[in-house]
Amino acid sequence: MRLTHLTLSNVRSVVQATLTPGPRFNVISGDNGAGKTSILESLYLLSNGKSFRGRVGDGLVRVNAPALEIFARWDTASGAQRQLGLRHSGSDWEGRLDGQNCQLLSDLCTALASVTYEPGSHALIDGRSDQRRRMMDWGLFHVEPAFISPWRRLARAHKQRNALLKQRGLSMAQLEAWEAELAQSGEVVTRLRADHIDALAPLVALWGQRLLPELGEAILRFLPGWKRQELSLADALLVNRPRDLATGFTTAGPHRADWELAFAHRAQGERLSRGQTKLAALAVILAQAEHYAIQRGEWPVVLLDDLASELDPQHRESVLRALATAEAQVFISGTVAQDLSFPDGLDVKKFHVENGAVREI
Numbered sequence: 001m002r003l004t005h006l007t008l009s010n011v012r013s014v015v016q017a018t019l020t021p022g023p024r025f026n027v028i029s030g031d032n033g034a035g036k037t038s039i040l041e042s043l044y045l046l047s048n049g050k051s052f053r054g055r056v057g058d059g060l061v062r063v064n065a066p067a068l069e070i071f072a073r074w075d076t077a078s079g080a081q082r083q084l085g086l087r088h089s090g091s092d093w094e095g096r097l098d099g100q101n102c103q104l105l106s107d108l109c110t111a112l113a114s115v116t117y118e119p120g121s122h123a124l125i126d127g128r129s130d131q132r133r134r135m136m137d138w139g140l141f142h143v144e145p146a147f148i149s150p151w152r153r154l155a156r157a158h159k160q161r162n163a164l165l166k167q168r169g170l171s172m173a174q175l176e177a178w179e180a181e182l183a184q185s186g187e188v189v190t191r192l193r194a195d196h197i198d199a200l201a202p203l204v205a206l207w208g209q210r211l212l213p214e215l216g217e218a219i220l221r222f223l224p225g226w227k228r229q230e231l232s233l234a235d236a237l238l239v240n241r242p243r244d245l246a247t248g249f250t251t252a253g254p255h256r257a258d259w260e261l262a263f264a265h266r267a268q269g270e271r272l273s274r275g276q277t278k279l280a281a282l283a284v285i286l287a288q289a290e291h292y293a294i295q296r297g298e299w300p301v302v303l304l305d306d307l308a309s310e311l312d313p314q315h316r317e318s319v320l321r322a323l324a325t326a327e328a329q330v331f332i333s334g335t336v337a338q339d340l341s342f343p344d345g346l347d348v349k350k351f352h353v354e355n356g357a358v359r360e361i
């Protein structure tokens with residue numbers, strides 16, 4: 001996927017800006033508060049329906065403006081030209097995909113695939129499991145059509161079981177029926193997640209080797225959310241039922257699935273530095289982008305916000321060298337001070353943002 005045009009209006013401090021991105025690297029520089037992140041957020045919004053800094057209603061629309069508007073056009077690997085427009089007021093939205101009105105934001109958002117590294121992405125390594133689960137499920141949504149239906153059934157069954165667990169005088173027959181549905185859909189979701197992590201593992205090892213060779217082999221491991229080696233999900237739900245009835249929620253199951261990343265040269269429990277955590281998260285994100293490319297025949301757009309901060313010159317260089325090997329279109333934002341030296345011969349287009357206005361340099 002290669003964006004050929006982007007216009008944004010009323011996104012944070014940006015009144016209106018238009019970019020004609022290059023096919024490979026697009027560097028967006030400017031001082032703090034200039035509006036660089038707002039450009040990447042706009043692209044993120046088109047492929048996720050929200051910003052990585054929160055919901056649209058939480059300050060993405062420019063103060064005193066009725067709504068933000070974003071329009072993007074891109075080329076696909078098969079030679080098609082696609083376009084997407086979104087107007088969002090923070091509560092209501094209207095979207096058009098390839099000239100047709102869109103009823104569901106999720107339909108709109110699956111068209112343009114992107115992966116994003118932003119300053120909060122370190123949480124993939126050192127944060128709560130929900131971010132890692134979301135990342136794992138993003139991959140499956142995009143590459144595994146068989147995932148969506150059991151994932152929806154699982155979410156519903158989980159919600160229903162939790163509601164029943166909180167009820168006084170609950171119907172055991174109902175509880176058993178929802179447990180059966182949860183167990184059935186949960187086993188399918190878990191098998192697909194486990195396969196997905198197995199497929200990602202060698203790519204994570206590869207990107208780990210490129211970005212953090214000093215830590216030794218990066219080892220990715222799936223954690224199913226219950227003792228899957230010992231018990232089927234149906235049995236785990238049954239065994240945990242007394243505890244779940246006491247607590248009023250499902251304590252173990254696929255809703256607690258996770259993954260963990262270890263490094264051969266790091267003892268278990270030894271914390272990574274901030275820079276290493278950032279590079280480890282980047283390795284996982286780029287591995288997922290490459291997995292998408294292998295499965296779908298084209299790379300998602302890669303968005304890297306504030307890439308260079310906290311990285312020493314040597315690691316900055318290894319990131320850029322590694323990115324040069326990927327066929328992706330990449331957007332990198334950073335302050336002017338964070339000079340990025342790209343390997344020779346790379347196609348790099350540069351933009352400068354000042355007070356919300358973008359110009360090509």
Ligand SMILES: Nc1ncnc2c1ncn2[C@@H]1O[C@H](COP(=O)(O)OP(=O)(O)OP(=O)(O)O)[C@@H](O)[C@H]1O
Pocket residue numbers: 011012013014030031032033034035036037038039059060061062063306334335
């Ligand atoms: N809803 C809004 N309306 C108007 N201006 C806003 C709104 N929300 C944020 N801003 C302003 O928009 C500017 C752009 O912020 P943005 O995060 O895009 O800058 P940046 O160039 O990425 O900065 P940094 O390098 O510090 O990360 C900031 O000055 C901020 O105060």
